[in-house]
Amino acid sequence: MVTQRESGHRPRGGVGRQLANGLGWFSIGLGVAELVAPRAMEKVIGVRDRDRRRNVLRAYGMREIAAGVGILSMPSRPEWLWTRVAGDIVDLASLGQAFALRDAKRGRVAAATAAVLGVTALDVLCGTQLSRRKPFRASATVLIGKKPEELYPFWRDLSNVVQLEPYLESVRPLADDRWRWTARIGGGPALEVDTEIVRDQPNQYIEWRSPEGSATRLRAAIRFTPAAGDRGTLVRSEVEIDGPLALLAKPASAAGIGPELRLEQHLRRFKQLMETGEIARAYRGQATQPRPRFETTRGLEPALSH
């Protein structure tokens, strides 16, 4: 079983990108200054020359240059902007220390601190913008001991997928190979998404996505590849979510309970159904009332194991 999360940012123009480029060049400029003229920089920030401090400044310079080059050369990775934010925090901490030095020019240090605070705010703003624009992508692969032609038909009729996902209330066919997905989490409101099948290669690949202009943009695909050595079929499931739902997916995924976990669970249940004719369910018959819980590392998916 392989589960992957990919950063799926499509580089685009816009304010966020422009700001990022500006910050990238700013990083490089600042870094070069700290590296080649630490003495001048010390004057600017209001501390007097000491060898040790100067080496610290040089190290900060290297860090700035790395962040700047990262931001400019890998526009699809907002992580680089977040390294800038981390650097800002280190700078602020150092300036705080400088404040306490006997030989410090307090006015200068305060001005430098204010400047860094300003830049930090820009960095955070920009990082958030870039991260937000990134659609969420996840995938999972599982080996199933059946031939592709034994597995494909299940997915050709998407209403079957209800069996794999307890939160799915229904998947109903509409006209023209469109399907309406209705999900409900807990007692919450029903969530509806329409998709249309955009690619269908029998026994190999099916892809469906929400039509142009939908608020939540969803793309999903299932791929069947014969496995080596008569072991059956590698079944890979992919999903890409953009729009407001992607904002939910990311933190959930960081907490280890995101869509990639659901995908893997779906594929496992699909495998169980195909290989054994049923989906494993545990009857707990507990003596105590099971309390409602979210999936955590403890007792994962209790809702299913009843």
Added chain:
Amino acid sequence: MKATCWMGKEEVRVENVPDPTILNPRDAIVKITATAICGSDLHLYNGFIPSMEKGDILGHEFMGEVVEVGPAVKNLKRGDRVVVPFPIACGSCFFCRKGLFSTCENSNPNWVLAEKMWGHGVAGVYGYSHLLGGYAGGQAEYARVPFADVGPLKIPDELPDDKVLFLSDIFPTGYMAADMCGIEPGDTVAVWGCGPVGQFAMASAFLLGAERVIGIDRFPERLRMAREKVGADTINYEESDVHETLQDLTGGIGPDRCIDAVGMEAHAPGPIDMYDRAKTALMMETDRPFALRQAIMNCRNGGTVSVAGVYGGFIDKFPMGSLMNRSLTVRTGQAHVQRYMRPLLERIQAGDIDPSFVITHHMKLDQAPEAYRMFRDKQDECIKVVLNPN
């Protein structure tokens, strides 16, 4: 129905719970006639296994009478007597086809949880935490048995429960521990732990051709059972130094095969015990691997260390250098019970062994809380408790 429930660390209670029902086509419901408490249950009782929830039904060693079958179960009918293997296995996945039933891919609804913890998942097991599926256990009046068409073994009427109950776990477990050793003629096999698993490991080592078997423990009644019922030599590790004695007994080369039938809660004399207890208390290791370390250090060059004792997480001070430099082989696993049930039933029928020799106590299901305490604390020379619901 009545069922033995885990209510927290060192607390089990017999409670009234809903009767199990058929949930899947390949299920059966078994009315339990005999069930046992296992050393593995003590790890739950003592709070060593994560992902237990208050109210979970315990028990993975049980047998009984089929009272209901799902539509896909063709080989069993009402009234059949069956022993149920503790790993739940589908019988047809990649691992089941290799005979690795306790790692079946299709029986654990919480596979991904186990995968997070161990890198890959394992089979579901009755009454053994949510990591292993969250299935209700068999220390109860009834149990739901998934994959009933491939798991349970039918038992002829003439064999009493006590003779066949342990086919559910500890006899195959002990047998597999000896089997994994790859015993050759002339071999000496040393077994750490003379609990029920250790007893069956020793008896099986003889069945598999060992020349000499040495049991190691500190409880006189367990050592006596090893000598009198199994024919092993014994070492009481509180009275003699294990390494020295094994060196003496093997002319300085060490036992050819060493079996750990103790597991994660090993007792250790001296300061190393304080070390492991402190480390586990600080969550820096989860298991106390004292017997395992000894088994490795004592094994002869090129020998086999077979681990039947259960471990859950991480251990510290693992003698990798000894293992590597001396060409040792380590084999381990939760028992692939389904692989051994039928041949071992035949051994019982042939009179080669009567597994009931380990039983020291019969009690009512209602007495489970008392039985757990007694078995854990080795009171009343308790070695194996069988609970009868009726």
